[in-house]
Amino acid sequence: MDNPGLRYRFPELLAGLSLLSLSLIVSSYLWAGAIRNMKRVDDALTITGSAKRPIKSDFIVWRISLASQQPTTQAAYQELKARIDRVRRYLKDAKVDPAEISLESLETAALPELINGKETGKTAAYKLSQKLEIRSTKVDQYAKLSQQITELINEGIPLTSEPPEYLYTELSKVRIEMVAEATKDAKARAESIAKSTGNRVGGVRSADTGVFQITPRHSTAVTNEGRYDTSSIEKDITAVVSVKFGID
DSSP: OOOHHHHHHHHHHHHHHHHHHHHHHHHHHHHHHHHHHHHHHHOEEEEEEEEEEEEEOOEEEEEEEEEEEESSHHHHHHHHHHHHHHHHHHHHHTTOOGGGEEEOOOEEEEEEEEETTEEEEEEEEEEEEEEEEEEESOHHHHHHHHHHGGGGGGGTOOEEEOOOEEEOTTHHHHHHHHHHHHHHHHHHHHHHHHHHTTOOEEEEEEEEEOOOEEEETTOOOOOTTOEEOOSOSEEEEEEEEEEEEEEO
8 A cells, every 4th residue: 555655755764865875985985085185195105225435534643752761769860851842853863744743641640669579669660751742734745754753763863653544524524415415415415216116206305414434445334423534534425314214
C-alpha cells in the first residue's frame, strides 16, 4: 500500500544524500590539495658542496732553545749568555733583522745531588735554559736558515732548533671567499640532481658551514674537528658547506 508520507519525504532524503556526497567530494578535494601543498612545502634537497684552494704560508715562527748547566747559577748564567750572544751573531751574519728576534723568559732549575740513586738534600748543579723566538714574513729565507743553524753545534754550542711553524695570515678573508665557492658547488650539484628527476631547485632553506681543513699540499689527512697544519709551507685549504634547497 502506498505511503503518501514516505513519497513526500523521499525527495528530501535524496537531496540530503546528494548534499552529503557533494560535501564529502569537496572535503576530499580540499584535503588532497592541502596534502599536495604540504608536500610541496616539505620537498627539499640537502647537498654538501666543497671548495679547495692552494695557499702558501706567509709567516714563520721559529724557536731556538739553549741551555747551560754549572755548579752555581752565576756560572750557568755566564755560560748561557755567551751562547745566546754567539747565536745572535750568527743570525745577524745571516741577515736576520734584530727586530724580529725576541728572548723568552729565563728558566732555572736546581738539580739535586744523588748518591746511590738517593737525594742527599744538596744541590749538585743549576740548569738555566732560554729560547730565542724569530717571527717574520721571510718564510723561505728563514726556513732554509733553520736547517743550517745546527752548524753551531760543531762549535760546541748545544742548541736545539725547533721545527718552524708556518702560518697563513689571510685565513679570515679566504674563509669567506671559500664558503661562497662551496655554496656555489652545492647549488650546481643540486641542480644536476633536480634536473635528472624533472624538478627545479628553489631557494636556500638553510646552510651549515663545516670545519676547515688546512693540510700539507696534496695530503688527504683530515679530522672531524678540522685541521690546521703548521709543518709545511705549501698547503691546501678545503671548505665544506651543507645546504638545504627547496625543490619546485
